[in-house]
Amino acid sequence: MLNRSALLSRDPAVVHGFTTRHGGVSQGPLTSLNLALRAGETEAALAENWARVAAALELPGATVGLASQTHGVEVLDGDAATGPGAVSLGEGDALVLTRPGALIAVRVADCVPILLSAPGAVAAVHAGWRGTVAGIAARSVAALTERAGVSPGAVRAAIGPAIGPCCYEVGEEVVAALLTVAPAEVALRPGPRRPHANLRAVNEAILRAAGVEEIEHVGPCTRCSADHYSHRREGEATGRFAGVIGLRELRP
Numbered sequence: 741m742l743n744r745s746a747l748l749s750r751d752p753a754v755v756h757g758f759t760t761r762h763g764g765v766s767q768g769p770l771t772s773l774n775l776a777l778r779a780g781e782t783e784a785a786l787a788e789n790w791a792r793v794a795a796a797l798e799l800p801g802a803t804v805g806l807a808s809q810t811h812g813v814e815v816l817d818g819d820a821a822t823g824p825g826a827v828s829l830g831e832g833d834a835l836v837l838t839r840p841g842a843l844i845a846v847r848v849a850d851c852v853p854i855l856l857s858a859p860g861a862v863a864a865v866h867a868g869w870r871g872t873v874a875g876i877a878a879r880s881v882a883a884l885t886e887r888a889g890v891s892p893g894a895v896r897a898a899i900g901p902a903i904g905p906c907c908y909e910v911g912e913e914v915v916a917a918l919l920t921v922a923p924a925e926v927a928l929r930p931g932p933r934r935p936h937a938n939l940r941a942v943n944e945a946i947l948r949a950a951g952v953e954e955i956e957h958v959g960p961c962t963r964c965s966a967d968h969y970s971h972r973r974e975g976e977a978t979g980r981f982a983g984v985i986g987l988r989e990l991r992p
């Protein structure tokens with residue numbers, strides 16, 4: 741159900757994981773751990789799936805703060821989420837959380853999910869190519885370090901399962917945009933027909949430029965993986981998996 745980062749696991753106050761598509765109750769093309777309201781999904785199945793994720797992270801019944809993702813650069817305050825289960829906090833593409841006992845998450849199916857931790861604060865980031873170019877990763881590091889009162893050198897990052905350079909064939913518009921934020925040797929792999937973009941590598945470069953030194957890549961290419969939803973492979977009917985992170989109360 742979950743892929744974890746060894747790097748983020750070093751902080752005992754942090755709980756996190758990148759979900760797979762396994763272990764939930766959704767049916768048909770959404771089988772089975774779908775975490776976003778898609779055509780054919782039910783509120784009951786979503787609630788059960790989120791409950792299972794929270795339980796797997798040892799925060800049963802926890803609030804999960806979510807963003808209505810827009811491929812922009814808005815960073816939302818995850819501390820505003822209350823009550824049990826998943827709660828949308830409005831339009832945005834990243835969330836920052838400082839409140840123990842709660843979770844935040846971004847939902848993806850080929851876009852890049854990034855989880856960040858710093859002492860006393862965590863962030864979840866959704867980076868498709870538009871958000872990547874607009875700078876959502878660096879914006880999120882800035883919001884996290886401000887909330888935590890630390891420098892970017894204290895931030896750890898896990899870059900989760902996303903479409904890889906093996907599969908992410910892109911057009912000239914995307915190539916031109918990516919080259920404004922990263923050199924070609926980072927952003928692109930030549931393809932037989934069209935270039936293939938490496939969105940995870942571009943986001944790593946952006947994080948490093950923002951001062952983050954400890955970065956780990958977690959999980960496979962989503963289009964290559966039967967364990968993940970992939971928009972490129974399965975189209976509009978597919979579900980969404982999640983990058984989830986939170987803080988637990990540490991008893992002295």
Ligand SMILES: [Zn+2]
Binds near residue numbers: 904961963
């Ligand atoms: Zn692939």
